[in-house]
Amino acid sequence: MAGAVSQPPIAGPNVTYAAPKRHSALAMFCLAQPLGAISGVAIAIMLFGGVFADFVAPYDPLTIDFGAMLAPPSWEHWMGTDAFGRDIFSRVIFGARTALTIGFFASLMGCVSGAMIGVASAYFGGRIDMIVQRFIDVMLSFPIIVLALVVVAMLGRNQIGGIDINLVFAIAIPILPKVARVVRSAALSIREMPYVDAARAAGFGHMRIILRHMVPNVAAPFLIMFTAFIAQAILLEASLSFLGLGVTEPTPAWGLMLSGNASDFYREAPWMILFPGLAISVAVFAFNLFGDSLRDWLDPKFKV
Amino acid sequence: MNKVMDPAMARIFAAMQLVPKIDLRALPTAEARQTFIAQQVPWAWCPHPLKEIRNLTIPGPAGPMRGRLYLPEGGDARPVVVFAHGGGWTFGDIDTIETPDPLTVVFKMKNPNPAMLEHFASPWNWVYAAKDLAANANAPRTAINGTGPFRLGEHVRGSHITGTRNDKYFRQGRPYLDGFRGVFMTQPAAMMNALQGGQVMAEFRGISPAERDRLVQVMGDRIRIEESSWTLNLMVVFNTEKKPFDDVRVRRALHLAIDRRAGAQGLARTATLRDPGGLVRPGSPFAMKDEDLLKVPGFGRDIAAARAEARKLLREAGVPNLTFVLHNRNLAQPYTPAGIFLVDQWRQIGVNVEHRQSETSPYLAGMSSGNFDVAIDFSNLFMDEPSLALAKYLSFNKAPENRSRAIDAEMDRLYAAQSRERDFQKRFDLIRQFEKRAFDQAYQVPMLWWHRIVPTHKVVMGWQMSPSHNLGQDLADVWLNT
The missing domain is CATH 3.40.190.10 (Periplasmic binding protein-like II)
Incomplete structure (x- = not known):
């Protein structure tokens, strides 16, 4: 190159820059949210137990053994037996299947329908928003357990494939207004975004704008609520089963294990209520903690 | 023609109008009989002293007919009432109720009925003074006197x-x-x-x-x-109008699979259930003795053999992997333990059962409408009397409380025979024949008696x-x- 003056390299310390370490999202979550990671492990264990209960559980959860009635915890029966001689450990494992199935589907149903209503309400605004929100107000005025009790009493039972569909409805309906209200508040700000205006200006229909442009942008609060409401749904299912309105005997279910004969024998056989109670507590605690951690991790406001 | 009604008859009709209409066919037989007897009481309000009651034999075209003449006092110049009865009704065993003096009631029977004295002592009967009934025919419903003491x-x-x-x-x-x-x-x-x-x-x-x-x-x-032991029992009822429970092999298989002996021992600790028994309360005079009960299929100690036979019967019936819903009442005692127990028993012969419990009202509605496959039913007997205990097993067209909806003329015949038999041993034997037929057909079978x-x-x-x-x-x- 004409006129170019070659210059000696500048002497200095030999600095090497290591390429930034690439952590997986999972590892980053574990590092940032250790409590969330622990609760995630607890959830994974429950999921594993629930899915593979047939292989993990040492006994059939329904088989009666009158020779082992009310046996205390031992090597043979880790969590003891109930008033029918059924192995409580096996019933707790199978109970995870019941709790997670109903919890997952009820939360999914409540959250999806609530999110749809919330987004639509925010998008259309005006009179539609006002009417929808007053309905939501009415639903929110009922305590969650009362609303579930009313719904389950009205619908009765309708078992399909071993799952009481009406019970799932009964649990999903109280979740719906809570999700709708939160999602609406998130969607209200999204509605004002220029890309929504652009989509409207491009002549897209309401459904396309809602589904393609607004719903994906409320995914973060949706996911957080979905996780947290699984805990609520598990608790609600346990409560309804305890009250005799949920799952029926002999299906293994944690709430059901606390009622019936357990109330007759909890003095002489406290393990009948101790372990199912612990299972409910751990499950609810784990899902709540996981939901909180997920919110902290996903929400930029919490990333300090 | 002047329409004149006898004042006493007018009062009886007025009383009948006040009492709610009861369809006797819809009531359990024993209760219907009691109601029928109670309904006859107003007819005994006879203000006219009778001069004579005479049984007659009237010649008829197909042979002699029975009749009865009621002749009032006060001369013969009175109108005549001819009351003709079609005959053939066997529902009520009481022919007439007469009250010759204020402290005497005379029941004249149409048929021998060894249970009649027990029926008179039924807790569902009530006694009212004639003057109270005359003043208010609805008194038994509205003016409760007390318990006696x-x-x-x-x-x-x-x-x-x-x-x-x-x-x-x-x-x-x-x-x-x-x-x-x-x-x-x-x-x-x-x-x-x-x-x-x-x-x-x-x-x-x-x-x-x-x-x-x-x-x-x-x-x-x-x-x-x-x-x-209690005059209450739980029963397993098969809806014989639904397949495959119209097949006796299926019903017998499910009956045989229940280990009542083990259930009696285990459930006695947790539930108000205890004694295995036949159709009459264990321990009562007409009950089957335990040594005889042990020989009845489904009540013996060799449950392995009984279950092998049950599996064989299911295979023969073409339903080795039978699945059905067990309709049960949502009450902690003893329905829920009974349901848990039965589900376990039937799983052991490869039958998959969904246990569905309902509150009392929908439970009873399902039972009476026949909207169930298999159900846990109950029998609440207010006295130890075989005619009452066995009534639930009569054909459905005679006993709507028979939830199996089965029609069995042989059982009806045996029931009628035992209900007329006054010799204890002969009646005892007839009841055994009735029980044998009930277990052989297994339309509905006792599970365990309450304690x-x-x-x-x-x-x-x-x-x-x-x-x-x-x-x-x-x-x-x-x-x-x-």
């Missing part, structure tokens, strides 16, 4: 009932108590607490074994426990335990040793 104080629905001593009770010196107060509690836990706290001194219906143990543990020698446990405070004296909570509750002999 006690006059009704007050009844507050869902809360309590009180009674005060009847000083004119026919037994001299009875009752001992000045009165009683009965409280209605639907929650067993509340009743247990009231018993422990002394607000309630007896629970007469019956408590569970766990509740008994708790009371004894907490109250020690302050509580008295009395136990008896009654009654706690009373030790200060409560004079009460006698009975096998029914409907019997022996007049409290005439009860006193307090305070």
